[in-house]
Amino acid sequence: xxxRRGRPRSEAVRSAxxxxxxxxxxxxxxxAATIDAIARRAEVSRxxxxxxxxxxxxxxxxxxxxxxxxxxxRPPGSTTVxxxxxxxxxxxxxxxxxxxxxxxxxxxxxxxxxxxxxxxLLERWIEPRRAAVVTALRDAVAAGELDAGTDxxxxxDALVSPPYYRLVFGMPPLSDEAVTALVDTVWRGCV
Amino acid sequence: xxxRRGRPRSEAVRSAxxxxxxxxxxxxxxxAATIDAIARRAEVSRxxxxxxxxxxxxxxxxxxxxxxxxxxxRPPGSTTVxxxxxxxxxxxxxxxxxxxxxxxxxxxxxxxxxxxxxxxLLERWIEPRRAAVVTALRDAVAAGELDAGTDxxxxxDALVSPPYYRLVFGMPPLSDEAVTALVDTVWRGCV
Amino acid sequence: xxxRRGRPRSEAVRSAxxxxxxxxxxxxxxxAATIDAIARRAEVSRxxxxxxxxxxxxxxxxxxxxxxxxxxxRPPGSTTVxxxxxxxxxxxxxxxxxxxxxxxxxxxxxxxxxxxxxxxLLERWIEPRRAAVVTALRDAVAAGELDAGTDxxxxxDALVSPPYYRLVFGMPPLSDEAVTALVDTVWRGCV
Amino acid sequence: xxxRRGRPRSEAVRSAxxxxxxxxxxxxxxxAATIDAIARRAEVSRxxxxxxxxxxxxxxxxxxxxxxxxxxxRPPGSTTVxxxxxxxxxxxxxxxxxxxxxxxxxxxxxxxxxxxxxxxLLERWIEPRRAAVVTALRDAVAAGELDAGTDxxxxxDALVSPPYYRLVFGMPPLSDEAVTALVDTVWRGCV
DNA sequence: TTCTAATCGAGACGGTACGTCAGGTCTTCTC
DNA sequence: GAGAAGACCTGACGTACCGTCTCGATTAGAA
Numbered sequence: 173x174x175x176r177r178g179r180p181r182s183e184a185v186r187s188a189x190x191x192x193x194x195x196x197x198x199x200x201x202x203x204a205a206t207i208d209a210i211a212r213r214a215e216v217s218r219x220x221x222x223x224x225x226x227x228x229x230x231x232x233x234x235x236x237x238x239x240x241x242x243x244x245x246r247p248p249g250s251t252t253v254x255x256x257x258x259x260x261x262x263x264x265x266x267x268x269x270x271x272x273x274x275x276x277x278x279x280x281x282x283x284x285x286x287x288x289x290x291x292x293l294l295e296r297w298i299e300p301r302r303a304a305v306v307t308a309l310r311d312a313v314a315a316g317e318l319d320a321g322t323d324x325x326x327x328x329d330a331l332v333s334p335p336y337y338r339l340v341f342g343m344p345p346l347s348d349e350a351v352t353a354l355v356d357t358v359w360r361g362c363v
Numbered sequence: 364x365x366x367r368r369g370r371p372r373s374e375a376v377r378s379a380x381x382x383x384x385x386x387x388x389x390x391x392x393x394x395a396a397t398i399d400a401i402a403r404r405a406e407v408s409r410x411x412x413x414x415x416x417x418x419x420x421x422x423x424x425x426x427x428x429x430x431x432x433x434x435x436x437r438p439p440g441s442t443t444v445x446x447x448x449x450x451x452x453x454x455x456x457x458x459x460x461x462x463x464x465x466x467x468x469x470x471x472x473x474x475x476x477x478x479x480x481x482x483x484l485l486e487r488w489i490e491p492r493r494a495a496v497v498t499a500l501r502d503a504v505a506a507g508e509l510d511a512g513t514d515x516x517x518x519x520d521a522l523v524s525p526p527y528y529r530l531v532f533g534m535p536p537l538s539d540e541a542v543t544a545l546v547d548t549v550w551r552g553c554v
Numbered sequence: 555x556x557x558r559r560g561r562p563r564s565e566a567v568r569s570a571x572x573x574x575x576x577x578x579x580x581x582x583x584x585x586a587a588t589i590d591a592i593a594r595r596a597e598v599s600r601x602x603x604x605x606x607x608x609x610x611x612x613x614x615x616x617x618x619x620x621x622x623x624x625x626x627x628r629p630p631g632s633t634t635v636x637x638x639x640x641x642x643x644x645x646x647x648x649x650x651x652x653x654x655x656x657x658x659x660x661x662x663x664x665x666x667x668x669x670x671x672x673x674x675l676l677e678r679w680i681e682p683r684r685a686a687v688v689t690a691l692r693d694a695v696a697a698g699e700l701d702a703g704t705d706x707x708x709x710x711d712a713l714v715s716p717p718y719y720r721l722v723f724g725m726p727p728l729s730d731e732a733v734t735a736l737v738d739t740v741w742r743g744c745v
Numbered sequence: 746x747x748x749r750r751g752r753p754r755s756e757a758v759r760s761a762x763x764x765x766x767x768x769x770x771x772x773x774x775x776x777a778a779t780i781d782a783i784a785r786r787a788e789v790s791r792x793x794x795x796x797x798x799x800x801x802x803x804x805x806x807x808x809x810x811x812x813x814x815x816x817x818x819r820p821p822g823s824t825t826v827x828x829x830x831x832x833x834x835x836x837x838x839x840x841x842x843x844x845x846x847x848x849x850x851x852x853x854x855x856x857x858x859x860x861x862x863x864x865x866l867l868e869r870w871i872e873p874r875r876a877a878v879v880t881a882l883r884d885a886v887a888a889g890e891l892d893a894g895t896d897x898x899x900x901x902d903a904l905v906s907p908p909y910y911r912l913v914f915g916m917p918p919l920s921d922e923a924v925t926a927l928v929d930t931v932w933r934g935c936v
Numbered sequence: 937t938t939c940t941a942a943t944c945g946a947g948a949c950g951g952t953a954c955g956t957c958a959g960g961t962c963t964t965c966t967c
Numbered sequence: 968g969a970g971a972a973g974a975c976c977t978g979a980c981g982t983a984c985c986g987t988c989t990c991g992a993t994t995a996g997a998a
Contacts, residue, residue: 176996177941179944179994219945219987285472326545333525349514398954399954409977410976413955414974598971600971602971662857705926736902739931
């Protein structure tokens with residue numbers, strides 16, 4: 173197979189850009205993470221950034237997905253409720269994290285005006301995480317723990333949307349007890 | 364009684380600005396509703412806009428609050444579950460509305476970078492609507508329908524956050540059946 | 555004869571406006587003496603200013619003419635040369651004055667873009683002062699001191715333009731000795 | 746030799762800006778030659794103009810210095826008086842010129858409020874022209890034509906300030922005869 | 937080694953929007 | 968009727984960032 177001719181893409185540039193964007197987005201909020209500012213801080217030319225990313229939000233999103241790479245895995249040997257508590261708790265912890273939270277908030281904000289960001293966010297952030305919950309619930313249905321008529325999408329919504337809601341509106345994140353109460357309540361309402 | 368000195372504020376200007384901002388925000392999304400564009404469309408001078416509003420998002424928010432003035436009221440003679448279904452259904456309908464939804468989405472987006480918008484949105488949009496649900500649930504606790512140990516904030520989160528979640532991530536809004544299922548599930552989990 | 559109806563014009567307003575304009579023009583240069591700034595400092599409404607003056611420069615000019623009201627008079631019993639030295643010296647002193655100089659400079663600057671100021675400056679500032687010199691020179695011609703063929707306008711130009719020239723280009727003003735040398739030279743060139 | 750990096754500066758842009766500024770300043774006077782108007786007429790972006798010039802007056806000045814590049818040279822074999830007549834006549838012609846005069850007038854006007862323009866005007870317009878006259882007079886002193894005690898600066902003032910004076914106050918320019926009379930008078934007053 | 941293709945950097949340029957300031961005009965109330 | 972108070976429009980200001988562009992400098996594999 174023919175290796176690419178020409179100068180290879182610099183990995184140093186990529187990581188410097190992602191780090192700069194994350195720094196700027198974390199502090200200073202959106203509006204701070206402009207392409208100009210990222211280029212200045214990363215000491216990378218604007219031209220180069222435009223060659224690889226379509227927008228500042230895309231950079232922040234890429235950095236976000238890079239930094240939160242490990243998916244939430246079901247603890248082995250856990251009951252369904254334990255698995256759900258673990259998942260919602262982990263999600264809640266990520267969104268409450270001082271590093272990740274503001275980044276995600278920025279990207280969500282940018283998604284309102286950029287269909288490409290919107291789609292990428294849905295496909296690469298939301299869907300994988302929902303899928304894990306859906307799987308757990310389907311397994312519970314298959315195991316007879318849950319009624320077959322349960323509307324799984326609605327249950328997932330009830331479980332995962334509160335952490336986003338509180339992040340978006342600047343409310344304090346859910347405590348661990350609140351997470352437990354949330355999952356318990358929804359679970360009891362299903363069985 | 365002291366009448367106001369000077370030329371009175373033009374109501375025509377205010378409504379033209381709000382209408383223009385709403386139009387622009389609905390189509391074109393955020394980024395379209397700039398102060399410049401609003402001024403052009405409303406045929407109002409930029410200076411005047413700056414005199415009365417601090418930002419484009421503030422205009423959109425004011426128009427939003429103006430257009431959705433009537434609060435969601437509990438139907439007389441309704442049971443708690445019926446009242447909750449009515450409330451969540453009404454909220455869901457508002458967020459799914461092709462006029463209001465995009466506007467709120469824009470304002471939520473702007474809130475990420477503007478603490479004033481953030482605070483106004485929380486105080487003038489979120490709190491009043493949460494309060495109605497909280498009241499219904501407290502009444503239910505007082506009537507012995509609900510356990511006194513119920514974490515009401517968590518229950519409210521589970522009920523109201525899904526419509527916002529779906530709006531923000533561009534997912535299809537909840538159907539009426541889904542709303543009913545959501546309320547039923549959460550309610551059964553509480554009692 | 556019928557006295558004027560209605561509230562009489564406030565002299566306090568006029569003098570406050572003139573004083574404010576002079577203050578602003580002296581320090582801060584032109585660009586500082588805007589109608590807005592004058593109104594603020596004089597604590598007079600902008601409307602009132604617009605009613606009485608056509609522009610900021612007109613205010614400064616009026617204040618200038620007010621403050622330099624006494625014309626330059628020929629010392630009694632003086633020879634022509636003495637009279638000319640007195641006149642040019644007095645003019646030079648006025649233009650070098652820290653109060654009057656900057657004001658006149660501002661008005662000259664404004665005259666470039668405002669024909670009304672241009673005309674008023676010529677008629678009410680330049681002409682009267684030139685006339686005094688012209689009279690002295692005509693008297694000298696009549697007395698046979700000066701040749702009848704002398705181009706008086708040219709001689710006046712040579713005598714009075716240097717102080718303006720130095721003011722406009724920000725050069726140091728003429729010293730008293732320089733004034734004497736100037737008049738002596740021109741005078742000797744005429745006889 | 747290090748060649749310049751980056752896209753080279755467009756000479757077309759520079760000349761278009763200078764031409765547009767000159768046109769606007771000539772007709773319409775100062776106040777017409779705003780950065781906005783220059784940008785519109787030159788079809789150049791405002792940003793670019795701001796990158797290269799600090800103010801509209803600086804543009805007009807640069808155009809002025811560009812257009813009047815050739816300095817006034819002493820005609821070979823001329824006597825001192827002839828040289829002075831030539832110089833003052835040439836200066837007078839430049840200031841009376843319908844193209845250059847208004848431009849210089851604008852710049853002089855702007856100099857009143859802008860120390861940078863003031864300094865540039867003095868250094869790049871006034872000083873070089875004065876220097877030529879000073880040289881001619883010093884030569885005359887060295888040749889014994891002029892008394893060693895002559896105050897040369899005063900003589901230069903008397904010779905060159907009238908054309909500026911008449912330009913600034915909107916008086917008709919000196920005729921050639923008046924120029925001759927002026928130089929003759931001053932010269933006779935010196936010897 | 938030299939050619940060739942790509943990345944990267946530097947910087948000019950045309951735009952759009954920002955938020956502010958001043959100039960003027962108009963409307964309303966008070967003295 | 969003079970003056971104050973203030974709303975409104977127009978237009979220019981200087982700045983920030985956008986996205987595009989033209990260059991030169993650099994870094995590799997391929998000829």
